[in-house]
Amino acid sequence: xxxxxxxxxxxxxxxxxxxxxxxxxxxxxxxxxxxxxxxxxxxxxxxxxxxxxxxxxxxxxxxxxxxxxxxxxxxxxxxxxxxxxxxxxxxxxxxxxxxxxxxxxxxxxxxxxxxxxxxxxxxxxxxxxx
Numbered sequence: 001x002x003x004x005x006x007x008x009x010x011x012x013x014x015x016x017x018x019x020x021x022x023x024x025x026x027x028x029x030x031x032x033x034x035x036x037x038x039x040x041x042x043x044x045x046x047x048x049x050x051x052x053x054x055x056x057x058x059x060x061x062x063x064x065x066x067x068x069x070x071x072x073x074x075x076x077x078x079x080x081x082x083x084x085x086x087x088x089x090x091x092x093x094x095x096x097x098x099x100x101x102x103x104x105x106x107x108x109x110x111x112x113x114x115x116x117x118x119x120x121x122x123x124x125x126x127x128x129x130x
Contacts, residue, residue, distance in 0.1 A: 004078075004108040004127060011048065011076040012108060016123060018042040019112050023119035032085040035114040036072055039083065043075060050075050056103055071100050080109040084122075089113045094124065101128035 004012075022038045036052060043050045056069040073081040082097045089111060097109045106128060113122035 007076075008078050008108045011079050012110060012125065014046060014048055015039075015043065015075055015079060015081060015110055015112075018046065018048075019114070019123065020119055023114055023122075026114075028085075028115045028117065030085060030114070032072075032083050032114075035085055035112075036083045039081070039112075040073065048076055056100060058103060069100070069103070071104065074104075074106070078106070078108065080104065080106045082109065082111045084111065084113040085115040086113055087115065089122070089124065094126065097124075097126050098128075101126060 018039055022035060022042055026035070026038065040050045040052055051074045052072065054071040054074050055066070056071055058065045058067055058069070071080050072083045075081055080097065080100050082093065082100065084093055086093070093111055097111045101109045108128070109126045111124040111126065116122035
C-alpha cells in the first residue's frame with residue numbers, strides 16, 4: 001500500500017481541522033446535509049476548493065453505467081470525504097468509502113461522523129489500496 005503524498009496529507013489535515021471547527025460550532029445531532037454544507041463552507045472560507053455530491057458512475061465491460069452513486073465531497077481534487085451523522089459508523093460506511101475510492105481512483109478518503117460527543121472519535125482515514 002502506497003502512502004498518499006504530502007499534498008494529500010496537507011489537504012486531509014485542513015479537512016480534519018475544518019471538521020473540528022464545524023463540530024465545535026454546531027455540536028452533534030443535526031442532519032448529514034447540514035454538516036456537509038457547513039464543512040464545504042468552512043473549507044471554501046479557507047481557500048480550499050470543494051465539490052459536493054460528485055457523480056460516480058460504474059465502469060463495467062467498457063461501459064459507463066450511471067447508477068446514481070454520489071460522493072459527498074471531493075476536496076482539493078485529492079481527498080474524498082464521506083459525511084455521516086449516525087449513532088455510530090458501521091462497517092458498511094467504511095465499505096462505502098472504500099468502494100468510492102476504488103471506483104473513482106482517488107487515493108485518500110475520510111469518513112467523518114459528526115454525531116459524536118468529540119469529533120476526534122468520528123474521523124476515519126482510508127487509503128485506496130489499488
